[in-house]
Amino acid sequence: MPANGLYLFAVGRGLDPAAISGVEGIDGAALEVVVWRDLQAVVCAVDLTEFGEASLARNLEDLTWLERVARTHNDVVFAVAATGTVAPMRLVTICEGEDSVRDRIEALHHDLSAALDRVEGRREWSVKVYAATAAAEPAPEPPDDKAEVGSGAAYLRRKRALADRRRAASDRSLHVADEIYGALAAAAVAARQLPPQDPRLTGRSEPMILNAAYLVAIDEGAAFRALVQRVNETHASATLEAEGPWPPYSFATLDAP
Amino acid sequence: MTESPETSRSPTHSRPYRSSPAQYSDGPAPANLADILERVLDKGIIIAGDIKVNLLDIELLTIKIRLLIVSVDKAAEMGIDWWRNDPMLSSQAQDLSEENRELRERLAELESGGQADEDT
Numbered sequence: 001m002p003a004n005g006l007y008l009f010a011v012g013r014g015l016d017p018a019a020i021s022g023v024e025g026i027d028g029a030a031l032e033v034v035v036w037r038d039l040q041a042v043v044c045a046v047d048l049t050e051f052g053e054a055s056l057a058r059n060l061e062d063l064t065w066l067e068r069v070a071r072t073h074n075d076v077v078f079a080v081a082a083t084g085t086v087a088p089m090r091l092v093t094i095c096e097g098e099d100s101v102r103d104r105i106e107a108l109h110h111d112l113s114a115a116l117d118r119v120e121g122r123r124e125w126s127v128k129v130y131a132a133t134a135a136a137e138p139a140p141e142p143p144d145d146k147a148e149v150g151s152g153a154a155y156l157r158r159k160r161a162l163a164d165r166r167r168a169a170s171d172r173s174l175h176v177a178d179e180i181y182g183a184l185a186a187a188a189v190a191a192r193q194l195p196p197q198d199p200r201l202t203g204r205s206e207p208m209i210l211n212a213a214y215l216v217a218i219d220e221g222a223a224f225r226a227l228v229q230r231v232n233e234t235h236a237s238a239t240l241e242a243e244g245p246w247p248p249y250s251f252a253t254l255d256a257p
Numbered sequence: 258m259t260e261s262p263e264t265s266r267s268p269t270h271s272r273p274y275r276s277s278p279a280q281y282s283d284g285p286a287p288a289n290l291a292d293i294l295e296r297v298l299d300k301g302i303i304i305a306g307d308i309k310v311n312l313l314d315i316e317l318l319t320i321k322i323r324l325l326i327v328s329v330d331k332a333a334e335m336g337i338d339w340w341r342n343d344p345m346l347s348s349q350a351q352d353l354s355e356e357n358r359e360l361r362e363r364l365a366e367l368e369s370g371g372q373a374d375e376d377t
Contacts, residue, residue: 005308053309060310060318067290074293088301090315094308104304115302126292152366194295201291201322249296254303 005051005094006034006043006101009076010247013116014084015040023079026072031080034098036105039112042080043101051094060092077247085120087112087252108254115252122189122215123245125224128197129180129210130239131173176238177210180231187227188214192250209238213250221245294322 007026017033017040025031025044034041049055059065070091077088095101105112185191196208216224225242232240298319 005306008306011302048308051308056308056310057314060314066294066322070290070293070297073297077297088297090299090301090303091297092308092310093302093304093306096307100307104306108304112302194299197291197295202289243292249300252301 003048003052004045005048005096006032006098007046007051008089008093008095008101009042009044009073010080010086010088011105011112011116012040012042012080012084012086013038013113013120015042015080015086016083019083020080023076024072025076026069031076034101034105036102037109039105039109039116041101041105042076043095044076046094051092056092077249081247085116086247087115087119088247088249111254115254118190119215119248119252122217122248122251123221124248124250125188125214125216125221125228125242125244126246127184127210127212127214127228128208128241128243129177129212130204130206130241131169131209132206132237132239172237173207173209176235180235180238180240181210181212183231184212184214184224184227187220187224188216190215190251194250206239215248215251216245218245291322295319298322 009025009031015033020031020033020042023031026046027050029044029046031042031044034043050059059069073091077086080086081088095104181191181193192213194211194213196211199205199208202208214224221244225244228240228242232238298315
């Protein structure tokens with residue numbers, strides 16, 4: 001008989017277990033709620049032949065497996081977050097059983113409660129800023145000395161000049177990104193910068209000059225989205241895209257920002 | 258404002274049914290794998306479970322994922338299979354190595370005072 005573990009999706013407070021009873025966990029397993037004091041851990045049973053230490057190390061290298069588990073994890077977090085205050089767990093946090101889950105909650109009760117306090121009544125908004133296409137690549141300059149065209153020295157000079165123009169364009173982009181980040185942060189409870197996403201991962205060709213997450217009160221979401229639109233309109237060199245509201249992944253952390 | 262396409266079309270993965278009214282309406286779950294991975298791998302409550310996951314591996318995985326593309330189909334198209342082979346053997350790494358080698362040769366020529374190569 002295969003051994004099971006419990007896969008942790010999130011720790012919450014005030015969740016409505018009935019609201020998530022129809023939601024599927026990993027590999028179609030039913031979600032369960034493990035209660036300890038005022039906190040609730042949302043879990044599902046997983047097969048340790050798939051989620052044991054050795055198998056995990058192997059499966060995490062398999063993009064198909066990783067994508068499936070990550071999307072399921074995220075879908076469950078979204079479903080649970082709609083019913084109450086939630087601190088999502090990182091992917092593949094697995095405990096032996098319910099006692100172990102309760103032990104974790106007890107040991108971390110103070111920090112978990114603080115994380116939940118920080119995000120209660122609030123949601124995360126993702127704002128990504130791309131350099132507007134025209135400003136993305138500096139225009140090439142014509143050779144200034146035709147007699148030297150093709151020589152090694154001119155070649156290196158052209159390379160250096162291009163690098164300088166790219167650096168200047170990048171500096172301008174950074175300045176615009178900083179300004180936009182600050183303008184939106186002023187309207188949010190908290191803000192975080194995430195690393196810009198690789199174009200090969202997003203399929204977007206324009207450079208991403210800002211990848212930010214904002215914590216915004218639930219009933220201020222529409223106003224925040226409207227602010228993003230206004231900032232977008234006043235910055236010709238940048239394109240802003242807002243997505244949300246999402247569960248507060250970036251803010252319900254044990255290490256307070 | 259340009260809305261990301263993900264916010265205006267249905268998510269490609271169905272959202273779980275909620276049997277009771279939502280306390281507030283959510284935006285659709287992100288369809289962009291980059292958004293999901295950078296959050297579920299790198300954010301949230303990070304604690305050690307009972308099943309050991311080498312945390313260093315997760316961080317390395319996050320870095321590797323950032324270098325990857327959005328779907329498995331695209332990965333196959335581009336021949337990306339870093340999880341099986343040394344990434345230094347990937348086609349893109351080979352292109353960069355080749356360009357690097359050419360630039361070093363040009364520098365060597367200039368430093369040695371040889372005739373400049375005209376084939377740039």
